[in-house]
Amino acid sequence: MNAIIVSGLLGVIMMFSGIVLKNRSAITNLAAIGLLLLLIANILGTYGICTISINTHNMLRFEKFGMFFNSIAFAATLLYVLLSGRDLERTGVNTGEYYALIFFVLCGVSILSSFNGLLMLFLGIEILSIPLYILTGADKRNLRSNEASLKYFLMGSFSTGIMLMGITLIYGATGYFDLGHSPVVPSTGEQRATFLEVAGILLLFASMCFKVSAAPFHFWTPDVYDGAPSVFTSFMATVVKASGFIAFVRLFDRHGNELGPGPTWSLLLGFVIIATLLVGNITAVFQQSVKRMLAYSSIAQAGFMLFALYGNNDLAKEGILLYSVAYCLATIGIFAILIRMNDYTFDGFNGLAKTQPVLAITNTVFLLSLAGIPLTAGFFAKYYMLASAVKAGASLWLVIVAVIFAAVSVYYYFRVIQAMYFKDGDPATAPIGTGFKAMLILMAALIILFGIFPSMVLGAFYF
Amino acid sequence: MPIQYYIYLCLTLFTIGIVGVLTRRNAIIVFMCIELMLNAVNLLLVAFSKMHHGAALVKDATSSVGIEGQLFVFFIMVVAAAEVSVGLAIIVMLYRNTHSVDINFLNRLKN
Numbered sequence: 186m187n188a189i190i191v192s193g194l195l196g197v198i199m200m201f202s203g204i205v206l207k208n209r210s211a212i213t214n215l216a217a218i219g220l221l222l223l224l225i226a227n228i229l230g231t232y233g234i235c236t237i238s239i240n241t242h243n244m245l246r247f248e249k250f251g252m253f254f255n256s257i258a259f260a261a262t263l264l265y266v267l268l269s270g271r272d273l274e275r276t277g278v279n280t281g282e283y284y285a286l287i288f289f290v291l292c293g294v295s296i297l298s299s300f301n302g303l304l305m306l307f308l309g310i311e312i313l314s315i316p317l318y319i320l321t322g323a324d325k326r327n328l329r330s331n332e333a334s335l336k337y338f339l340m341g342s343f344s345t346g347i348m349l350m351g352i353t354l355i356y357g358a359t360g361y362f363d364l365g366h367s368p369v370v371p372s373t374g375e376q377r378a379t380f381l382e383v384a385g386i387l388l389l390f391a392s393m394c395f396k397v398s399a400a401p402f403h404f405w406t407p408d409v410y411d412g413a414p415s416v417f418t419s420f421m422a423t424v425v426k427a428s429g430f431i432a433f434v435r436l437f438d439r440h441g442n443e444l445g446p447g448p449t450w451s452l453l454l455g456f457v458i459i460a461t462l463l464v465g466n467i468t469a470v471f472q473q474s475v476k477r478m479l480a481y482s483s484i485a486q487a488g489f490m491l492f493a494l495y496g497n498n499d500l501a502k503e504g505i506l507l508y509s510v511a512y513c514l515a516t517i518g519i520f521a522i523l524i525r526m527n528d529y530t531f532d533g534f535n536g537l538a539k540t541q542p543v544l545a546i547t548n549t550v551f552l553l554s555l556a557g558i559p560l561t562a563g564f565f566a567k568y569y570m571l572a573s574a575v576k577a578g579a580s581l582w583l584v585i586v587a588v589i590f591a592a593v594s595v596y597y598y599f600r601v602i603q604a605m606y607f608k609d610g611d612p613a614t615a616p617i618g619t620g621f622k623a624m625l626i627l628m629a630a631l632i633i634l635f636g637i638f639p640s641m642v643l644g645a646f647y648f
Numbered sequence: 649m650p651i652q653y654y655i656y657l658c659l660t661l662f663t664i665g666i667v668g669v670l671t672r673r674n675a676i677i678v679f680m681c682i683e684l685m686l687n688a689v690n691l692l693l694v695a696f697s698k699m700h701h702g703a704a705l706v707k708d709a710t711s712s713v714g715i716e717g718q719l720f721v722f723f724i725m726v727v728a729a730a731e732v733s734v735g736l737a738i739i740v741m742l743y744r745n746t747h748s749v750d751i752n753f754l755n756r757l758k759n
Contacts, residue, residue: 304723311731331742331745335751349689
């Protein structure tokens, strides 16, 4: 409860901060302090210390899993603001409003991590998406940003329409705005969904796939991520995407077998996972722009995160939390470096190791973590995902295909490392301060720390 | 009236909306088709709500079952209004820069 209220209030405060504070960096500092407060309020809320408690009539359910994810999302946003706050100020003149929208997105994140029932799921998704449409078009004079914004908006509201139709059909069939209320067959005593409910669940599944950019509903992702201002792409690709997965996992937690008897659900998911991995990895190989490559790589990472849905057990829940941490840290770091580069192509990174050794070494750690190399957090994240699927009885072929695609991903991540270390060039970068370097080193250190002791994240989860 | 009629009507409206989104090239018309989809859902929700309410009334004359369906409709209306304000702002922003609301124009990002 704390997280939802505090993030909403902070959003309103940030909206008015532009009137009081004329200095842009003061607004960034205010946002960082606000995020710290939000994080503390959420941690207090996790241990039952609530400032305000409201009877939500069972529409929200606060449990450890969601609350802990809130902490991860808020901490990642705090790191993001500390790293890229200066670049965010340069996007346009409305710095206070950008932060206000980010806080409203975080309000959506905390609703998505605690919804109980489809009404709150719908509201959470919308509170999350609508500010993002605006942030995508934040660069008002840039045609690419305009285009990305319109595309994101039209696709997003289209998928909302599909989701609402799914919710309505489920309601019509069962009388509840929730999964798991299928009518009981008198002869066998087991629950069996009617045709109307199966159609509804499929529509809901499709629209959730759309929100987390899983194939075959991924087509908007590269264009939107590429066109949006890089600062906001960084936020969209990390915190927002991870929270989409938390909502997905919580929604289909224990449900899904209602689709039909036998392996229907795992067959459907298996198809989506393989399609997502295939599209994301193979297309990423052919990209010339690092930003666009990262957009496709985020589709590929979504394929791995879908294994949490496949596994649907305790291991999967631990895994998706670990994956969120590893993926958010690494992607925020890479984007922070990318924003400072003048040239977004692979060639733009040529010779970075000579001119900016700290950027090069930390970028290498982030890329290795995304590729899932041992000793980085990304390795254990991928390991937990695959282990949960195996534990849930996944076909060995599915796991082998996933590992092969992880190997493919090494190719395009290493192209950046190769450009930085083994090619000559004089990469032009924006001025880079000591604080920025220190933050990058801190994040790289965290990635290695969680790579050696993944139990630190999971220990905090069970504490 | 049987519930089937409502289902057929709403699915027809919804399909018209989907076809419109997929085929029309004018951003405003696409936007109207999305609104049509949302309103088809609203109509269906109200119909289902009434259906569940009617079924519950037979058992218990003071039942309030089915009220949550109509509650949902209000939420959809509010969210749709918020989406309209943001969406029209985006379309106006695009129009100012390109003097066109044609979606075919949106292919700059493809390569």
